[in-house]
Amino acid sequence: MAGRPEFDVAIIGGGPAGATLGALLAMDGRRAAVLERDIHPRDHVGESLTPSNNAIFSRIGFLPKMEQAGFVHKEGVGWTAPRSPVWKFLAIRTSDFPAPGAVQTYSYNVERDEFDLLLLRHAHELGAKVVQGATVKRVLFEGERAIGVRVELSGGWEEDVLARVVVDASGRRCFLANQLGIRRKDPDFNQFSIFSWFRGVKPHPPGYEGFVFFHFLGLERAWGWHIPIKNGVCSMGVVTDKANFGKSGKTHDEFFESLVQRNRTFRAVMEDAVRIKPWWIEGDYSYQMDTIVGDGWLMIGDAFRFVDPIFSSGIDVATYSASYAFDAIVKSWSEGEEAAAFAEYERTVNEGVDVWYETTDQFYRLQQLFSRFSLDRRYKEDIARALQGNPYKPENRDRARRVLKDMRDAYRDVMADPHNLLRPGALDVPAEAQA
Ligand SMILES: Cc1cc2nc3c(=O)[nH]c(=O)nc-3n(C[C@H](O)[C@H](O)[C@H](O)COP(=O)(O)OP(=O)(O)OC[C@H]3O[C@@H](n4cnc5c(N)ncnc54)[C@H](O)[C@@H]3O)c2cc1C
Incomplete structure (x- = not known):
């Protein structure tokens, strides 16, 4: 029989997802343990942030630290085609179509060692218990319910950390999904x-x-x-x-x-x-899981799902899933309906990431078509807003879905016409005509 949990939430991993959740819980007076295997700063891929993150950074009081750190301001995105003349490009500037209520129009390009360290330290300063050099070896279950984690500390000894809820934020290690055998690779993106x-x-x-x-x-x-x-x-x-x-x-x-x-x-x-x-x-x-919640546990960030990072969606997924997980956990305690609160979390974050996935998939189907839509007055704002992130908010998701539907229809029309110059390879020089 397990003893009384020392923590409300045990979080596996102190990357952006784990640190954001730790910060939110600590701000709410909850006992959060963030267990991080590495000693920060440590290198990490993923340096370009979407403007959507500003809202979460602002909520946890982290935005001033982003400014103090002097990260490069990212004012938009651009893209070039392989055979276009040098520096002929298409670009979308965030300030042309800022999200309503946006705290600022620019985002940041970050050195991840510094950014991740600052965010983890911020969680600690707010009151989360952050332990580095702490490798989770196993999520502990009593019957079907997660009750804590077994951790190996830097001295080599092991300790059990008991908590009311366990959250996996271990990134692409997918610690809990691997323990449960529920991780599925995406057959289309390898x-x-x-x-x-x-x-x-x-x-x-x-x-x-x-x-x-x-x-x-x-x-x-x-x-x-x-x-x-x-x-x-x-x-x-x-x-x-x-x-x-x-x-x-x-x-x-x-x-x-x-x-x-x-x-x-x-x-x-x-x-x-x-x-x-x-x-x-x-x-x-990329990959996803059969399920991302269970009795006493949830997954957030890359630990719950990963899609091709072309639109810099990773940190958006990390911080928003942390924020929705926080809401679900607190609601489960206040209403006593954990299964319902966690199911709502699962639906919200998966529907949002579906939008990131479909946008990426549509883009890959036909880059020229995507570029055309970005130039078209009717769609320019929709595309600009979609690339700013937060597809979990219903109005953002619906807006993105509308434009994705029109893109799918346009793609079908292009592919149905053998003479359409937007078809993949339509403008390629035939091999026999090349010098
Ligand atoms: C090629 C590539 C390019 C990318 N480019 C971008 C980009 O430009 N913009 C963007 O937003 N995203 C990008 N991403 C995605 C981004 O890197 C991730 O989405 C983001 O880091 C996810 O944050 P996280 O907190 O979920 O996981 P992570 O940042 O990976 O953090 C997980 C933490 O868990 C710790 N951990 C793992 N196992 C254990 C354990 N057993 N016990 C304790 N701790 C553990 C790890 O040490 C790590 O610190 C890119 C990804 C790839 C692969």
């Missing part, structure tokens, strides 16, 4: 990415300094990212189908370079760039 930090990348055109750029590579489901961070450094990466790397027989340097060469702007900006960090490889995404 990508991998290779990236690093560079100096000497040529600057963006004036007026677009903090913009995040995506460089398309003329390959299915492949793209390059170009994120200016502090001190003249840029995070540059490529995402492609995993099979492309396996087949290429190239080294990491050669493979990265071969993809850079596929886009004129990407090639031009990288001409004098010097890599200042080792290559970082990420693979094995």
Whole structure:
């Protein structure tokens, strides 16, 4: 028989999802334990944030710390096509269509080691019990109900931490889903990415300094990212189908370079760039779970679901799922209906992430069509707003779904017409005509 729980909530992982939940619980006077395996600061992928995060940062009093840290202000996103002339691009500036009530129009490009450390420290300062070097080895169950976690501490000894609710925020480790055997890989997206930090990348055109750029590579489901961070450094990466790397027989340097060469702007900006960090490889995404809640437990952030990160959705998913999980946990205690509160959490966050997933899927189906919609007066605002995040809010979700439906219809029409120049490869030069 387990003893009285020492904590209200035990959180596995102190990344953005775990730290945000820890902060919200502490602000509400709850006893939250954030158990983090690493010692922060530690490197992490995912440097471009959506404006939606500002609302959560503001709610937990974190926005002033983002400003003090001096992170690069991200005022919008742009993208280039492989064969367009150098720096001919499409762009969406957030301030053109700010979300109603937005606390500010810009977002940030962050060094994740610094950002994650600041957010975790913020949770601690608000009163959450943050333990680093604490690796969760097992979620403990009594019958069907999660009652706590077994943790290995840095000295090597193990301890049981008992809590009323256990939340998995372990990121793409998916700790609890793996323990329960409920993680499902997405058969349609088997990508991998290779990236690093560079100096000497040529600057963006004036007026677009903090913009995040995506460089398309003329390959299915492949793209390059170009994120200016502090001190003249840029995070540059490529995402492609995993099979492309396996087949290429190239080294990491050669493979990265071969993809850079596929886009004129990407090639031009990288001409004098010097890599200042080792290559970082990420693979094995995307996935979802059979379920993300149960008796006494929930999953948040990457631990509950991961979609291709082209639209910088990761931290939006992390902070919003933390916020909805907080609401669900508190409601379950006040109303005594845990199953109903957790089911509502599951529905809300999954419906939101479905929108991120469909937007990505639609984009990959036909990049030219997506670009067309972004230029069309009727859809420009809808697309700009969708890319700002928070698809969990019903009005944002409905707005995004409307434009996605029109895109699907337009895609069907394009594909039904064999002469339509928007069809994939329609403008490719036939192999026999190439020099
Ligand atoms: C190639 C790529 C590019 C991306 N680009 C972007 C981007 O530009 N913008 C964006 O918003 N998102 C991006 N993402 C996604 C983003 O990195 C994640 O969505 C985000 O970090 C999720 O936060 P999290 O807190 O859920 O998980 P994490 O940030 O991964 O944090 C999980 C924490 O749990 C800890 N942990 C794991 N196992 C245990 C354990 N057993 N015990 C204790 N602690 C444990 C880990 O040490 C880690 O600190 C990208 C992802 C990839 C793969």
